[in-house]
């Protein structure tokens with residue numbers, strides 16, 4: 001593991017070959033690392049009155065992944081907070097001496113280069129869930145940190161949620177629901193743009209774990225399924241799923257009635273859906289984005305929803321999170337947004353809590369993690385983040 005001395009010196013060599021400055025940072029980091037008891041900080045969303053309503057509700061600050069007793073019985077210190085932003089927040093107080101930081105994409109602790117630089121004891125950044133873009137991954141790599149997530153933990157949760165959002169948009173569900181709450185009854189106001197999903201062209205940008213599960217779930221709806229990815233699926237899987245590979249993203253997008261985003265947020269996907277790209281989409285396109293808010297240009301989405309070029313936009317990811325009260329996506333027409341929730345079902349929580357515990361156990365024993373969990377290891381970013 002990156003925190004072993006041998007690996008750390010390999011990291012130092014790697015870093016100094018790229019950039020001589022951080023080598024001194026790494027050296028001091030090594031000196032401060034304590035071999036025994038660790039200070040572990042968890043940043044999770046606050047559940048308040050909901051915390052005690054389900055014994056399996058592990059993802060909140062109060063229940064803190066259910067690992068407090070286990071950690072403390074081994075002499076480790078476990079600080080948990082939801083106060084994560086700004087120079088005077090609770091998290092900031094612990095940055096200088098924490099060894100491990102655990103956070104979730106649902107209420108992410110933003111780990112900037114500045115925080116990494118201050119965190120002289122920090123060795124390990126764990127994401128309870130999937131998607132570690134809240135970490136400055138280059139800075140983490142240069143500092144010799146390990147970044148890992150619980151790969152696969154909530155992919156079913158997200159794929160199911162995406163299917164729901166597609167149907168909500170295609171059937172124009174929300175206006176009807178609002179009518180019921182407001183004591184109204186106006187079939188026409190819903191029906192003039194409610195469609196069947198059957199026969200429509202649905203394209204996923206990214207067909208990794210979530211994208212594939214979504215395509216599998218869409219197959220019985222008899223749609224025309226397309227996917228764009230860095231990597232083509234093996235032919236047998238492709239024919240089982242029944243989706244056609246589109247190597248050129250810009251050739252695929254204008255064919256789609258529904259576009260679903262399923263890539264991580266990386267330097268290549270940030271702002272991928274800007275004004276120019278959105279202008280080339282079919283007029284009336286529906287977009288589902290549970291991947292990351294920053295894959296979209298915020299204002300371009302607002303403008304296209306306002307003009308009706310995007311007829312419906314739904315997702316649970318925002319930039320930043322929590323979304324401020326004045327975030328323009330809250331107020332744009334044709335949206336079916338929610339807070340970031342799709343990957344934090346109770347089933348998902350049980351899986352990512354178990355995955356975090358497993359990685360901590362391995363970390364204490366100096367063992368490697370499952371290889372697919374690493375986002376940064378030994379100074380190197382996982383393939384798709386490079």
Ligand SMILES: NC(=O)c1ccc[n+]([C@@H]2O[C@H](COP(=O)([O-])OP(=O)(O)OC[C@H]3O[C@@H](n4cnc5c(N)ncnc54)[C@H](O)[C@@H]3O)[C@@H](O)[C@H]2O)c1
Pocket residue numbers: 129130131132152154155158205206207208209210211228229230231262263264265266268269290291292316317340341342343344384
């Ligand atoms: N909303 C939620 O609760 C939630 C939960 C889990 C994951 N997510 C998001 O979904 C993302 C995908 O998760 P996953 O488990 O399917 O990941 P994955 O790694 O299995 O799949 C990602 C796919 O995207 C492809 N990809 C990466 N960069 C690309 C690019 N520039 N162009 C085309 N394809 C590219 C990869 O080749 C891969 O097939 C996560 O990174 C995370 O941001 C959101």
